[in-house]
Amino acid sequence: MTAYEDFVSQYGVFKKIDAFGYLDYLRQNPDVPRKHGKVVLVTADTPLKASRGEGKTTTTIALIDALRKRGIDAAAVLRQPSMGITAAGSKGGASGGGKASLSHPELVDWGLCGEMGSIEAAQNLLVSFAEKAVDEGRLDTILVPRVSEVPSRSLRQIAVDRGKGDVPERVVLTPTCELMQIVVLSRSMEELGRRVSAMIAGTKDGQPVTFGEFIDLWRITNILATAVMPAYTETREGSPVYVHCGPFANVSIGIPSLVSVELACARHDVVVVEAGYGTDAGAQKWLDIAAREYGAQWPSAAVVVTRATTWNDDPTLSWRYPFHVNRLESLGIATFPLINLWEGEDDQIPALKAKAAELGFRTPVLGNLFRDGGDALSPQLDDFVAALDAAGVPQAPASNKGKSVKDTVRWIAQSAYGVPAERVLERDSFEPSLAEATELCSKAGIDINQLVVVAVKSPATMTDNDSAPEAERTVTLKKCEVHAGAGLLHVNLTTSLTTPMPKIV
Template sequence: MSRVPSDIEIAQKASIKRVKHIAEDLGIPEEKLEPYGHFKAKLPLDLIDEKPEAKTILVTAVNPTPAGEGKSTVTVGLGQALNKIGKKAVVALREPSLGPTMGMKGGACGGGYSQVIPMEDINLHFTGDIHAITTAHNALTAIMDNHIHRGNALNIDVRKLTWKRVMDMNDRSLRNIVAGLGGPLQGVPHESGFDITVASEIMAILCLADSLDNLKERLAQMVVAYTFENKPVTCGDLNVEGALALLLKDAIKPNLVQTLENTPALIHGGPFANIAHGCNSVIATKMAASLGDYVVTEAGFGADLGAEKFLHIKAASSGVKPNLVVVVATVRALKMHGGVDKNQLKEENVEALRAGSANLLKHAETLRSFGLPILVAVNRFVHDTDEEMNALKQICSDHHIPVETAEVWEKGGEGGRALAERATSLIEEKTAAFAPLYQAADSLEQKIDTIVKKVYGGEGVVFSNNASKQLKLFKENGWDSLPVCMAKTQYSLSDDPAALGRPKNFTVTVRELRISAGAGFVVVLTGNVMTMPGLPERPGAEDMDVTSDGKALGLF
């Protein structure tokens, strides 16, 4: 049996077009491009049509498992397949973070014959957007520290600094630090720490802003600390939102690349979905809708995280609403949700598949409660048996859920033809009647309770003493009307990562609230979710290298 080539080997052998030709296919004149080499370019915001007629397909998934679900692969493959059947489709994805790329998760360019390229560039520094966000975030930290050192006219309480530092790498040793040591000339000693860049509020703002002016307005609203009187201090109080916007003036522009089959792709922004809202930028999604007839975009992790936040945060802020939601599932993942060990997934186990399908059915139930049509895409792996595939399709049929097989990893767009045809048919047949599950006027407690009960299937919420005090403070500051951004484990519908499948009779404990006033949401921390991940025992970086002629090795 011949060896299956790796993702990077497939990508490096692809027939890649120069980016100006991808732009031509979209009707973009060359003078509008800002090239970054031959195969990627920035696009200006004036390409956005404020009332595009394109249909938006949101791709989400069951709760992820170590078996892998391939959500990005299906997103890219569906975009390619739509073009195969004569539709003008544009893919819109998030940018990968270097931390997970060099850690355990790997990159975020899809896989097999459904990838975005040049995958080496995209998975590494790309066009520098994440570095620009890192710089802007840390510039604000330095300016705030300098303000305190120079007399502290804003009366900032150094015990209540909420703005840390960031870097685009997993580094657990920097989660908590003490800064300003060394005497009066070195600043004022205080506790601080690092988050990963994609957890920065500036990343969330970049992905929710709809213009450079709106970006600046949002930056000004960011809360960085509290005074001795417990009043919020903002970036606008420090008068540096203009400087930060200047650092981000190029990063706000979407990046144009392509798939292995030369389908246009806009890759822009990369907020995490378990500690932020997990969607690519509003600007890129709207631009994709302005340039194509179909937009295929994704939201991070399972439907309980990324899709819920797309619908309650991104849609509410931007007006971007999906016409169809595709839920990616795999036989492997559902068997794990049914209790099978990762090392036994190659063995047929229909009973475990049926048990684990409860996870898929809960996500389908939730998405339908938003008034949206859904389509299950079964991402087929080589060891999935016909009996398992037929059982999963029968489960979907029994619950009146449309389902199609996706073989886009192995066959590219050709392996997604049936999926693309079913998706377009459902969009034409069914009108999405989207409605959020909670209203802006609901209290923060009500919003959190609604998500726990209606999205996770839990019994209710338990607030820690600290969270209860913060609820009162947030209401006093007028933040009660904002949507909530749940920071929860991605592996389970509950806040317990070990509770797979469809857990029952559980409550979710809220330990802390954080305000992201510029992004326009309240972050709700549950369980042990970290805003600075750590590297695994054997980081992926150990397999990476570069040849003497600059060819990347070991990326996946």
Template sequence: MSAVQSDIEIARAATKKPIIEIGAKLGIPAEELAPYGHDKAKVSADFIASLADRPNGKLILVTAISPTPAGEGKTTTTVGLGDGLNRIGKKAIVCVREPSLGPCFGVKGGAAGGGYAQVIPMEDINLHFTGDFHAITSAHNLLAAMIDNHIYWGNEQNIDTRRITWRRVMDMNDRALRQVVTSLGGPSNGFPRESGFDITVASEVMAILCLAEDLADLERRLGEIVIGYRVDRSPVFARDLKAHQAMTVLLKNAMQPNLVQTLENNPAFVHGGPFANIAHGCNSVIATKTALKLGDYVVTEAGFGADLGAEKFFDIKCRKAGLMPDAAVIVATVRALKMNGGIKKEDLSAENVQALVRGAANLGRHIANVRKFGVPVVVAINHFTSDTGAEIEALKDYAARHGADAIVCRHWADGSAGAAELAEKVVELAESGQAKFQPLYPDNLPLMDKIEIVASKIYHAAEVTADKGVRDQLKAWEEQGYGNLPVCMAKTQYSFSTDPNLRGAPEGHVVHVREVRLSAGAGFVVAITGEIMTMPGLPRSPSAERIRLNETGEVEGLF
């Protein structure tokens, strides 16, 4: 194995098996797969329904410390652990999210893993894949078009155009579309109003698809979407505009999980992709539940650090879907922890145990937080060649003092062999019966109380502030019957606080909720804090500048 090869070169050199063979390993008949080429397929709804009476396997969550520019490798570790579990004789399935084109062409790059721990076909997964995101974009914007069309033809529902909350979406970072005015150009184009675009992964339709149990549940949830309010302040639902059934038609195929494989030809479901800082950050419920019926172990991930992805995985996905996680893996790197300890990115290659220990407070906070949900934890040290023996030992000692084993993982360079030790520890935890999962807060608390619990117990904030309008809106939703919903905190991924520059494990900060949004169909209330954007922008030098086709027609520049 050559460490100098890029991710895309490694993926391109892989020996793929026909997707029908991957399905056969799971007991999926060929006729129950809808192939998209030879290396990816969707699993039929009828086959999924036939699995209902089977017992579930063990559910393992992979989460991470707070992300830094130094990199953590959560998806890489998820894939490596899945391969590692198969290597030690377990029937394991990986469940990860589909990448968004926005980050792919922006700064983050793709999300198919890396090195020798990837899901393939890497290029397809990172680009258009099976068209799921396009279907979600179309369904979302169909509803937007029907809102404006309804108003144009007489506004029978008496919609207050000043209080329409449904914006449009596209799967690309485009700051110029954050705030726009629609319907300019005269009476034939409708009534001008202020609106805007979010990125597709922030769409409530994405959240609904990822939380729906089946097509009937999907259609019901789409009908529950609140698009705005009438003049009398009563909510207007998508079903009032007769939009939800056509939206379901557009999403019929997108609803079915996508089956692919790892570099080691082990099965993986790649389905759904809500952001973790502005949505709930997990792959689809239907993919996870299908995998649990087909495998002994299911390894899934939640986006960004455990304060975002893991909290939402537990408090939203597991709560709503009745999932019971058996163990959690927190991914950490020596480099990222040194950055949390105050070291600049260009100085990370030099040994600095003191900075590592300072930054490890971030890891300690995440370990404690995950345990608050009753889930046992192991730390995966995603190995970099610059890591020194003293730094590794200091990190292991720190984790041990916080009651967790820390295991060095080399799956990026060595594939499943580099994750076998982690796999053994995960099996030990999952089989121990230690897991006693429970959400952080009960359903029946007021919405503001739920926000304050997350902010205090997970972020260690001293106070939550919100304008009167935000508090009044939360109370109004409670009066309308939405008080039992969980909250989805929209917050920077880089810090426990709302200040992305405040690394480590800050205490006593203030979380200001500047806006709240009701996702009635998805079944949660979004609390937007800090400077978080639901439509990101491209960086000064976006990855798109380096993505191209070479002289043989192959894609270059993806990573």
């Protein structure tokens, strides 16, 4: 008799769960008791600066603590914090704060069970094998970047083989690499292997060459053996939390692994999923990539977090918060505004409530979550719980596959950033970059319009000029990059700087 526990192993203070195995077991044994949890998306206002957290993780933790106090079996699914962010010192990590914290935040922030290190080693090993393939004449150009788990400004652009070849390369943060995307999206080791094989290593005489043509796949899957397993931990209050895969929804997909959410949905009634940065980043990616294109569950409700200062400090940017709330509501998702108060802001509650009412929001939830944790939320959740009870598990809207890349990007700009097609502009370099990506795909036997578009942009802006009047806002397309293994096409948007490799701040 197999049970969930057979798929769980202790890893120090954490547990790790063989999600591939457990979900397969459930598929093979449809009569085994399981839950069918609803997904709640916790997302946020667009931050004023990339490093300024609104408190999504804190909210997620406080929310499940509060729901559980109300007798609801809620769990959270978090992404593994990037050690880069923690190391950089600009934030305290990404494991909540104050009363709304994980039981072992220091371990989650500083490497969890080594998952990020394994993905780093595996992606760098792919580059090493590509380099060997160059030596052997199988490749002449390498298209996959090396990665580092810690930030370093000077690694943005490097030259390897200094003094001999001086070959230009770039290094990206580990959580943003294609291999991380593959771990996020894969539902079995076999799918993961197939996706790694389909990654385009580089080109030879202009023809794409995939890793499947020259690597021993088991070398990569061996490294990832435990990295594919979500970690399980708890909040300080003892609420269940699954942690798996990396952040950075601005330059990648930035969502937790699909299997970690599916696992949680099989075990709990309400699964609160944190989607990174603003609604224009993490939520857009959960909805339009994970749910529409990769079979992830469409949310039954959403919470959009902001800080009073983020919403109000810059009047030219205060359109963004209601835009996000209204956009999610317009998709049929019951969407709750949540204002995460900081010390000394309690007296703003009446004004904030009035403003929310004026905007036609659902009753806002307000609280100092760092100070009060779930206790701040629990009495305010009647409407939320009622909406969740009323919601089913919605079908995701139709796929965008088959649309042209430009049409898909225009659709994202319209729906997620409020910029209509006629104001989606193109750098001169975009058309050649798209043509090159199309040709690369075509030579690899891939229809580029079957790839899923990933918007790559600054986390702190949606358009070229968020402070401009609505009618003047534009989005500019810059360049494309094919991630054939993950099935993704990165499209760089806006004129804002994106930093795949930040510096220590």
